[in-house]
Amino acid sequence: xxxxxxxxxxxxxxxxxxxxxxxxxxxxxxxxxxxxxxxxxxxxxxxxxxxxxxxxxxxxxxxxxxxxxxxxxxxxxxxxxxxxxxxxxxxxxxxxxxxxxxxxxxxxxxxxxxxxxxxxxxxxxxxxxxxxxxxxxxxxxxxxxxxxxxxxxxxxxxxxxxxxxxxxxxxxxxxxxxxxxxxxxxxxxxxxxxxxxxxxxxxxxxxxxxxxxxxxxxxxxxxxxxxxxxxxxxxxxxxxxxxxxxxxxxxxxxxxxxxxxxxxxxxxxxxxxxx
Amino acid sequence: xxxxxxxxxxxxxxxxxxxxxxxxxxxxxxxxxxxxxxxxxxxxxxxxxxxxxxxxxxxxxxxxxxxxxxxxxxxxxxxxxxxxxxxxxxxxxxxxxxxxxxxxxxxxxxxxxxxxxxxxxxxxxxxxxxxxxxxxxxxxxxxxxxxxxxxxxxxxxxxxxxxxxxxxxxxxxxxxxxxxxxxxxxxxxxxxxxxxxxxxxxxxxxxxxxxxxxxxxxxxxxxxxxxxxxxxxxxxxxxxxxxxxxxxxxxxxxxxxxxxxxxxxxxxxxxxxxxxxxxxxxxxxxxxxxxxxxxxxxxxxxxxxxxxxxxxxxxxxxxxxxxxxxxxxxxxxxxxxxxxxxxxxxxxxxxxxxxxxxxxxxxxxxxxxxxxxxxxxxxxxxxxxxxxxxxxxxxxxxxxxxxxxxxxxxxxxxxxxxxxxxxxxxxxxxxxxxxxxxxxxxxxxxxxxxxxxxxxxxxxxxxxxxxxxxxxxxxxxxxxxxxxxxxxxxxxxxxxxxxxxxxxxxxxxxxxxxxxxxxxxxxxxxxxxxxxxxxxxxxxxxxxxxxxxxxxxxxxxxxxxxxxxxxxxxxxxxxxxxxxxxxxxxxxxxxxxxxxxxxxxxxxxxxxxxxxxxxxxxxxxxxxxxxxx
Numbered sequence: 001x002x003x004x005x006x007x008x009x010x011x012x013x014x015x016x017x018x019x020x021x022x023x024x025x026x027x028x029x030x031x032x033x034x035x036x037x038x039x040x041x042x043x044x045x046x047x048x049x050x051x052x053x054x055x056x057x058x059x060x061x062x063x064x065x066x067x068x069x070x071x072x073x074x075x076x077x078x079x080x081x082x083x084x085x086x087x088x089x090x091x092x093x094x095x096x097x098x099x100x101x102x103x104x105x106x107x108x109x110x111x112x113x114x115x116x117x118x119x120x121x122x123x124x125x126x127x128x129x130x131x132x133x134x135x136x137x138x139x140x141x142x143x144x145x146x147x148x149x150x151x152x153x154x155x156x157x158x159x160x161x162x163x164x165x166x167x168x169x170x171x172x173x174x175x176x177x178x179x180x181x182x183x184x185x186x187x188x189x190x191x192x193x194x195x196x197x198x199x200x201x202x203x204x205x206x207x208x209x210x211x212x213x214x215x216x217x218x219x220x221x222x223x224x225x226x227x228x229x230x231x232x233x234x235x236x237x238x239x240x241x242x243x244x245x246x247x248x249x250x251x252x253x254x255x256x257x258x259x260x261x262x263x264x265x266x267x268x269x270x271x272x273x274x275x
Numbered sequence: 276x277x278x279x280x281x282x283x284x285x286x287x288x289x290x291x292x293x294x295x296x297x298x299x300x301x302x303x304x305x306x307x308x309x310x311x312x313x314x315x316x317x318x319x320x321x322x323x324x325x326x327x328x329x330x331x332x333x334x335x336x337x338x339x340x341x342x343x344x345x346x347x348x349x350x351x352x353x354x355x356x357x358x359x360x361x362x363x364x365x366x367x368x369x370x371x372x373x374x375x376x377x378x379x380x381x382x383x384x385x386x387x388x389x390x391x392x393x394x395x396x397x398x399x400x401x402x403x404x405x406x407x408x409x410x411x412x413x414x415x416x417x418x419x420x421x422x423x424x425x426x427x428x429x430x431x432x433x434x435x436x437x438x439x440x441x442x443x444x445x446x447x448x449x450x451x452x453x454x455x456x457x458x459x460x461x462x463x464x465x466x467x468x469x470x471x472x473x474x475x476x477x478x479x480x481x482x483x484x485x486x487x488x489x490x491x492x493x494x495x496x497x498x499x500x501x502x503x504x505x506x507x508x509x510x511x512x513x514x515x516x517x518x519x520x521x522x523x524x525x526x527x528x529x530x531x532x533x534x535x536x537x538x539x540x541x542x543x544x545x546x547x548x549x550x551x552x553x554x555x556x557x558x559x560x561x562x563x564x565x566x567x568x569x570x571x572x573x574x575x576x577x578x579x580x581x582x583x584x585x586x587x588x589x590x591x592x593x594x595x596x597x598x599x600x601x602x603x604x605x606x607x608x609x610x611x612x613x614x615x616x617x618x619x620x621x622x623x624x625x626x627x628x629x630x631x632x633x634x635x636x637x638x639x640x641x642x643x644x645x646x647x648x649x650x651x652x653x654x655x656x657x658x659x660x661x662x663x664x665x666x667x668x669x670x671x672x673x674x675x676x677x678x679x680x681x682x683x684x685x686x687x688x689x690x691x692x693x694x695x696x697x698x699x700x701x702x703x704x705x706x707x708x709x710x711x712x713x714x715x716x717x718x719x720x721x722x723x724x725x726x727x728x729x730x731x732x733x734x735x736x737x738x739x740x741x742x743x744x745x746x747x748x749x750x751x752x753x754x755x756x757x758x759x760x761x762x763x764x765x766x767x768x769x770x771x772x773x774x775x776x777x778x779x780x781x782x783x784x785x786x787x788x789x790x791x792x793x794x795x796x797x798x799x800x801x802x803x804x805x806x807x808x809x810x811x812x813x814x815x816x817x818x819x820x821x822x823x824x825x826x827x828x829x830x831x832x833x834x835x836x837x838x839x840x841x842x843x844x845x846x847x848x849x850x851x852x853x854x855x856x857x858x859x860x861x862x863x864x865x866x867x868x869x870x871x872x873x874x875x876x877x878x879x880x881x882x883x884x885x886x887x888x889x890x891x892x893x894x895x896x897x898x899x900x901x902x903x904x
Contacts, residue, residue, distance in 0.1 A: 023445055033446045035446075036444075036445030036446030037445075040445055061373070061376050061471070064463075065468055068463055068467075069510075069511070069514040070534070070538075071460075072461060072464065073511070073538050073541040076434045076544065077540060077541055077544075079433070080419070083433075089417055089418065091444040094440075095445060098445075155316060155317060161317065161323065162320040162323055165320065165324040168324070169327045169330055172327070172330040172333065172334035172388075173334070173391070173392060175331075175334040175337075175392075179337050180394060180395055180754065181396060182342070183768050184768055185768045185892065186768075186892055186894075187892070187893065190780075191887075204772075262891040263891060264888050264889060264890065265887060267887055267901065
């Protein structure tokens with residue numbers, strides 16, 4: 001770590017290496033999600049921003065903008081780069097590229113890093129913060145003259161209000177997911193020829209339970225009568241049966257209380273295709 | 276540093292001119308450090324709570340709509356609850372910069388969630404399906420630039436696909452979840468870049484109000500929040516503008532210029548119109564800065580302008596020449612619409628109406644008042660900018676953007692030009708935000724409470740609500756109840772189920788004849804190849820000729836044969852509603868003689884030799900075409 005003296009960049013490098021490792025070995029999905037988002041949408045931007053911060057001081061919001069903005073830029077250009085590389089857009093290629101990029105940027109950011117004025121120590125040098133009514137450069141912490149996120153201590157009421165807002169937001173999302181899932185597919189019937197003498201017939205009840213009878217006819221004469229079990233939502237019933245002859249029209253009807261609900265139909269002879 | 280000093284003088288002179296009290300001393304003496312980041316935490320958290328209630332109302336509105344109820348007023352109540360606290364706080368004075376940004380970020384995030392709660396489990400807007408297909412192709416094939424049957428141009432601008440594939444590959448999440456997160460991050464970049472750019476031009480109070488006006492852009496609520504390349508490109512555009520501003524304000528500008536070049540490159544490969552818009556903005560900026568340069572010594576971004584222009588042109592010429600076929604007809608319609616309006620002096624389009632339905636009169640009124648106020652405020656805003664002691668070249672560039680808004684506004688009255696007028700709003704509202712915000716801040720004055728502040732807040736609310744009223748066809752703002760809507764303006768679940776069934780049981784890339792709504796899930800989730808003229812197909816297919824006749828005649832069989840159609844999909848819901856303005860099966864199809872499609876046109880394949888009825892989901896039926904037919 002001599003190459004990278006800055007502690008935050010050392011931490012970034014460690015996180016990047018762990019994330020790349022997570023991407024290269026089988027791990028639980030949660031770990032992969034965290035590592036993936038860090039490698040794609042946070043670390044590349046953070047490391048790029050650290051190069052800019054060598055010579056330019058950025059406020060917290062500007063830093064957030066740079067982290068997210070540069071992460072998107074790196075992902076876009078990196079994807080184009082990987083597209084022409086041997087590994088193309090594979091998971092390992094993405095992870096190695098992102099990890100290598102972060103490492104290189106952290107090293108570049110550590111080369112001859114000049115001492116930077118603290119943005120919250122009253123220094124007038126504050127690029128990117130030009131403002132008239134509440135310039136950050138003039139604000140000091142009461143006690144220390146420094147600002148750190150670690151010092152952030154909102155009141156209990158603020159925490160409660162924010163927690164309530166988060167809970168309501170989660171509730172709103174849950175309600176909308178429930179509403180969306182309520183719009184399931186309707187009762188569906190399909191026919192899939194498997195060979196010139198075998199077909200597969202399937203029934204999916206959709207959002208409501210369904211029972212019925214499948215009637216198979218060929219050239220108008222009844223071939224088979226298949227009572228379907230009571231199908232619950234998300235349950236699919238399939239049956240493979242042999243047709244008596246492969247030289248005429250095959251019709252399968254789904255009936256419930258003598259009412260035709262769905263029907264599928266197939267013509268023989270037929271060249272099998274697309275299977 | 277010279278520009279930096281000028282910027283500070285500019286802001287000071289502006290606020291002195293407007294008699295707006297500055298808050299620097301107040302907060303430097305009374306606030307603790309963390310206030311810099313988010314201001315007063317209790318107020319910020321209270322705003323978040325009210326906005327969350329607004330989101331809850333929107334969720335209930337969708338729930339009600341899905342179950343056959345009417346969520347109309349719940350929707351408007353939810354929108355009002357999200358915007359009201361932000362407007363009230365941001366118009367005010369004596370608010371620290373961090374609180375303004377925090378409230379802006381919260382408001383715009385809740386507005387993004389308003390789009391998410393409309394359909395939180397899958398994509399529902401038409402362009403989203405095309406981008407899903409592009410990402411799906413890249414995930415399946417392992418490389419970019421594959422053919423996209425839904426919007427061929429999308430395949431030539433792989434920026435969004437790049438990021439989506441990267442996130443999806445590394446996290447293991449679906450394209451939908453990855454895309455929703457990516458667009459959310461891009462929106463965060465947009466809010467922050469927008470604020471930072473406007474703040475550099477006019478200070479944080481004006482920037483806050485200008486951002487609110489930008490959120491009133493009719494496309495902001497839904498269109499710009501969808502999973503599409505422009506939703507990623509516009510934030511990148513604002514990000515580049517901010518980087519160029521930073522380069523201009525700093526003597527050690529090499530790092531900023533390199534960052535700008537990379538970001539411009541990313542923008543060029545992400546979206547066509549956004550990259551052209553950036554080239555135009557930089558060009559005008561360079562010209563104006565050149566005029567200023569002798570007097571003020573300000574930064575002239577000529578190198579970046581040349582790079583952006585040459586890069587966009589090179590990408591168009593060598594990688595995405597198909598873009599001319601995609602954008603050409605749009606511009607042709609715009610020009611012909613403008614000429615018709617100019618020559619005949621009469622509108623060719625009925626405002627606030629779609630598919631035979633007319634928006635409620637109060638919506639029409641608030642939309643017109645909103646646009647009127649945006650226009651009326653422009654001269655006052657321009658006057659405020661002109662009265663500044665030290666103006667910046669970008670401000671004058673944005674003033675020209677306001678004039679562009681005035682120029683394209685009449686196009687909304689034409690059928691051919693309304694798309695251009697609507698789509699340009701994402702760019703011109705940056706200008707409109709700055710200029711109109713100057714007027715609003717002047718109106719609001721410098722008192723913490725008072726009539727003027729209340730009036731300015733009310734006007735901003737009207738502008739925003741008017742923007743929402745214009746934004747989306749009023750009966751499509753909420754998720755429809757597919758069981759009763761009888762009018763497929765977006766893919767129904769049965770079509771999605773069929774698409775997934777086909778992908779699993781039949782395999783990808785079969786040529787399909789179907790309507791312009793069901794082709795979306797089939798071309799994306801189903802990975803099939805819907806055939807229609809606008810898809811860049813060779814041989815100019817006229818797939819409607821296979822569907823319009825009421826019997827399977829030789830014309831139908833010839834069309835199916837010449838288009839090499841392997842499957843046909845009919846949807847009875849097409850018969851229920853009026854003839855769609857964009858056509859049933861192809862945007863270029865002729866109007867039906869009987870005005871509406873008949874049921875016999877769709878059911879004619881039943882029992883006919885050569886057409887196997889493989890899938891029946893009630894309204895949707897899949898027919899397989901015999902290869903020898």
